[in-house]
Structures are given as C-alpha cells and as structure tokens.
Amino acid sequence: MSHGKIRADKTCLNCGHLVEERFCPHCGQENTETKQPFHYLFTHFIEDFTHYDGQFWKTIRYLLLNPGRLTKEYLTGKRQTYVAPVKLYIFISFITFLLPSLFSGSEEYDDKQNKKEITAKELKEKQTEEKITKFTDSLALQLKSKNIKNQKPETYKDAKITEVNGNDIETDALSETNDGKMSVLGATNMKQFDSLYAKKVSDRRVFDFLRPFASKVFHLQDQGLGKEEILNRFSETFIHTLPKALFVYLPIFAFFLWIFHNKKKWWYFDHGIFTLHYFSFLLLGILILIFFNRFLDMIPDNIFVSVLQILAYMGGVIYIFIYFFIAHHRVYESSRGISLLKGFLLLIINFIGIMCMLLLLMYISFMMMH
Structure with a gap:
C-alpha cells in the first residue's frame, strides 16, 4: 500500500465522487496529495508492484x-x-x-582495470615470450610443411592440408590457429574463404551455409577480438x-x-x-x-x-x-x-x-x- 498523505478534501480528483476512505469507490484512484517528494517516484513503483501487504511475495512463494x-x-x-x-x-x-x-x-570493467595494472616489466616479458613462441612455431610449421611436401601423394592427402594463397591451412570446419585466431573451413579471412570456395566444387553447400558465420567471425577478429x-x-x-x-x-x-x-x-x-x-x-x-x-x-x-x-x-x-x-x-x-x-x-x-x-x-x- 502507498504511504502518501491523504488529502483533506474528500472529492476524488479523477472522477469527482465522494471518497470516504483512502480509495475512491467509483474509479479506485487513491486520494493522496498531488505534490510528493522526489523519492516518491521510485518508492511508489515498488509499493505498487510488491504491495507490502504480501501480494508479491506470496505470489513468488507459490510460483517457486x-x-x-x-x-x-x-x-x-x-x-x-x-x-x-x-x-x-x-x-x-x-x-x-x-x-x-x-x-x-x-x-568487464574489473577486467579492464586488472589489465591496466600490468607493469611495464611484465608486459615486456610477455612480448618477449610471444616472439620466441612465434619463432619456434614458425620454424616447426616450415619443417612440417617441407616434410609433408616430400611425402607420397597418398600421405599428403591424409594430412588434410590445403594450400591457399601460398599458405598451408587445415580444413577443419571450425578450429583455432597457432596465433589464437578462429578459422572456418581452414580460412582465417574472407579472401581465403572465397579461394577455398572456388576450389571445393563438391562442398559448396557447406561453404554457402557457413558463409554468414565466417563473415561475422572474420569481422570480429578484424576488430581485434580473440576466440575467448x-x-x-x-x-x-x-x-x-x-x-x-x-x-x-x-x-x-x-x-x-x-x-x-x-x-x-x-x-x-x-x-x-x-x-x-x-x-x-x-x-x-x-x-x-x-x-x-x-x-x-x-x-x-x-x-x-x-x-x-x-x-x-x-x-x-x-x-x-x-x-x-x-x-x-x-x-x-x-x-x-x-x-x-x-x-x-x-x-x-x-x-x-x-x-x-x-x-x-x-x-x-x-x-x-x-
């Protein structure tokens, strides 16, 4: 129930009928003062919904x-x-x-604050580790590519590697590359995706189905977002x-x-x-x-x-x-x-x-x- 002050005048401001108690018997409007403090805007909403007589909490109790x-x-x-x-x-x-x-x-705000608290020394160490990791991964990838190309055609086919624009790319539907990016059917951008589409004549329905997803993923990655x-x-x-x-x-x-x-x-x-x-x-x-x-x-x-x-x-x-x-x-x-x-x-x-x-x-x- 509202705790607003009742008007001394017993005439309903809404319909003009006589109000003997708190609510008008004709239209149901509460006969309270028209001028209220600012906090009344918020307390009135809560009171009107929960009805401190227990209507709201009784409903929730029965519901659960x-x-x-x-x-x-x-x-x-x-x-x-x-x-x-x-x-x-x-x-x-x-x-x-x-x-x-x-x-x-x-x-999200807390995460941003935590990121700002990383010291320059920690950041430098992290960058150094990333450079070493990229170098070793690149070296391993070159050796792997060289070994695969030297194998027999059957073995090369089983490795599930497709060359797109000079790059060896895995052809999984959705995977993660060594640099943390998401790939769709082996492509990490729309140019690679379209190149694969041109080569895979028999699987174009799959490419057509995944095209909106690929476009969205690549767009978000271009904005600097990672998989997580x-x-x-x-x-x-x-x-x-x-x-x-x-x-x-x-x-x-x-x-x-x-x-x-x-x-x-x-x-x-x-x-x-x-x-x-x-x-x-x-x-x-x-x-x-x-x-x-x-x-x-x-x-x-x-x-x-x-x-x-x-x-x-x-x-x-x-x-x-x-x-x-x-x-x-x-x-x-x-x-x-x-x-x-x-x-x-x-x-x-x-x-x-x-x-x-x-x-x-x-x-x-x-x-x-x-």
Whole structure:
C-alpha cells in the first residue's frame, strides 16, 4: 500500500465522487496529495508492484514452491490476492534480462582495470615470450610443411592440408590457429574463404551455409577480438535474447496445451494463464541459477565447488521437469496416469519446439553480436 498523505478534501480528483476512505469507490484512484517528494517516484513503483501487504511475495512463494496452485487460484477467481500473470511475467522477464547484464558490465570493467595494472616489466616479458613462441612455431610449421611436401601423394592427402594463397591451412570446419585466431573451413579471412570456395566444387553447400558465420567471425577478429572474447560476447547476447524468445514461444506452448485438453472445459485463455505462470517460473529459475553461478565464480576453484555446481544444475533441471507434471496434474485435475501421459507427450513436443527455437536463437544471437 502507498504511504502518501491523504488529502483533506474528500472529492476524488479523477472522477469527482465522494471518497470516504483512502480509495475512491467509483474509479479506485487513491486520494493522496498531488505534490510528493522526489523519492516518491521510485518508492511508489515498488509499493505498487510488491504491495507490502504480501501480494508479491506470496505470489513468488507459490510460483517457486507450490506448482500449479497459483494458476488454480487465479482460474477459480482469486485474482486480487496475487500479481496478475502478465504483469508477473513481464516483471520477471525484465529483471532476468537486466540484472545479468549489469553484473557482466561490472565484470568487464574489473577486467579492464586488472589489465591496466600490468607493469611495464611484465608486459615486456610477455612480448618477449610471444616472439620466441612465434619463432619456434614458425620454424616447426616450415619443417612440417617441407616434410609433408616430400611425402607420397597418398600421405599428403591424409594430412588434410590445403594450400591457399601460398599458405598451408587445415580444413577443419571450425578450429583455432597457432596465433589464437578462429578459422572456418581452414580460412582465417574472407579472401581465403572465397579461394577455398572456388576450389571445393563438391562442398559448396557447406561453404554457402557457413558463409554468414565466417563473415561475422572474420569481422570480429578484424576488430581485434580473440576466440575467448567472441565466445563470451555470443553467450551474453544469447542470454539477453532468451527472455524475448521465450515470450514469442508462449502462444505456441499454450496452443499445444489447448490441443491435448477438452475444448469445452478448458479455453485457450486458461492454457495461456498456465503458460504464463510456468514460463515465469522458468525465467525465475534461470535467474537464480545465473546468480548462483556468479556466486560460485567468486569462490576459488576446488573439487567441492565443482561438485556443488554440477549438483545444482542437475537439481534445477530435475525440478523443472517435476514441477511441470505436478502443476499440470493439479490444474487440469485429470487422473495421474492420463496426466503423466499427456505431460510426457507435451514435454516431448515442446522439447523439439524449444530446441528448434534455441537453434534459431543461437543463429540470431551470433549474427547480432557487435
């Protein structure tokens, strides 16, 4: 509830009706003073959403620990006691999208600060080591190339070496060169990629499929990014885009529920409420796992931390599956056998659908990196 000061005038400023208590009985507007301190802009938002009477925290508790009850309560008409499903999903989706990006931004700042703290002596030693490594690697590569060219044609073919612009390049789909760069089908730039494309007449479909990826990888490497930085940017972009992709999948998930249940008893609206609550639970679970992982990152690596991390992820995945079956059984009130059968079919269908969505999301996330 808001703690704003109540106006002495009992006339509602919104509709003009008499307000005997705090809220207008006609339009519902709170009869508080129009002039408020600046901090009221922020405290009012928090109070309006969480409703310090326990509405928000009760909703979160039921969402996490009582599968299906929130949906069942809402469908039976008990709606004022809990946060509305759409409002709940948008809020959880917002914090899932926002908070990890804030923490990743602070980590990038810390990394930059740590890099600045490297002394000139350490930098000079590092450069010397790199020169020695490059020299030895170059010498080894020349000897290897000379030995391969002196071998029989069959042996040379088995070595999987292709000469592009005078350079010997491995023809793996995605690999890392000696200088730390990423190569696509053996090429480290678009010129080499196009040269390989001209020679590989029978494999041009593979080249056509990988061309957008190659172009993106080479563009990022031209900007000075290494393999680790590219992969980090990809993971961050993927995590930030995931809530949006889940939102797009909401009506599809509800549609599959609609197909498997009685159309007269259960409307598409009912399946939509179940879907909103379940996906809110998924997002909140993802957020909890992200912060749990960030917390473990602050602890020095040891066997106990590694085992704890594995157990936490396994427990989270198992709970997500069990949660769906319990919630489905409670909401749709079917027998356990029928509920299990429908639940397994729905999970298999949606697993295929979500995997297709994730593959598409991975492609979009990779292409959206900058």
